Amino acid sequence: MTYSSATGTLFVVATPIGNLDDMVPRAIETLQSVNVIAAEDTRHSGRLLARFAIETPSLAYHDHSDDRRLEDLLGRLQTGENVALISDAGTPLVSDPGYRLVRAARERGFTVVPIPGPCALVAALSASGLASDRFSFEGFLPAKSGARRHALDALAREPRTLIFYEAPHRVLECLRDMQQVFGSQREAVLARELTKTFETIHSAPLAELTEFVAGDSNQQRGEIVLLVQGAPKNAGSELDSEAERIMGVLLEELPLKQAASLGAKLTGLKKNFLYQWALDKTQGH
């Protein structure tokens, strides 16, 4: 494929997420042939470039690089130079820098060409066994527990498969929060160190997956994608039998809102979740 025009082309190039043999030939050719490589971290990418004998000069680009760096790259495109954008691993712009540059390049009418390749969320989904016809990529959850719970609450009834990136030192607390919000029986998958020596893809209901990670500190290392089955149509099936019994008793005696509130205190589950569960139940869903 040739791209000839008076102005340059911006190539958005995916690179491996661990195993360097996943570098696709077209990515190598592109990085060898462009005038400059805009890299998230030039030192990090140096190893990849050396492995494939790519001698093209590189410069650092981050979405919070100052405007001069952005203008410098756009100026190069204007004068006919071809630019390749790469990140430390995987597909640029996917929880990685590049959005500002791609947006600005397209706004100014430059051709933007993707060179597709590895992406952790797609690799994880493809091997997870969870529904893949519809999914929602949520990127990284907030680091602080309160904000994380809030973000998870908003997803409690999302029917699509949920995909998250998570830092290893937070994976356990994140799984505990997920169990609280989504229920202990919702199926989830830990996809860790994909394409690398210690690749692990483990699926289990959230309660079991949390125990698995809690009981083996190795599972709290490396790079991690967490996937969670979407909410079933009938959210009621997510309550375990004890919580369902408690809610049944409360609903016989109390209005819905109070039952949900007291139920939350007794079961440790979220008030909103129980409220919605009770609503669905009373409406016969």
Ligand code: SAM
């Ligand atoms: N742009 C990358 C992509 O296309 O997947 C993602 C970059 S993001 C800064 C890094 C996160 O992606 C990691 O914290 C982890 O959640 C996930 N990730 C990257 N490589 C991975 C791997 N080999 N195995 C599992 N997760 C990975």
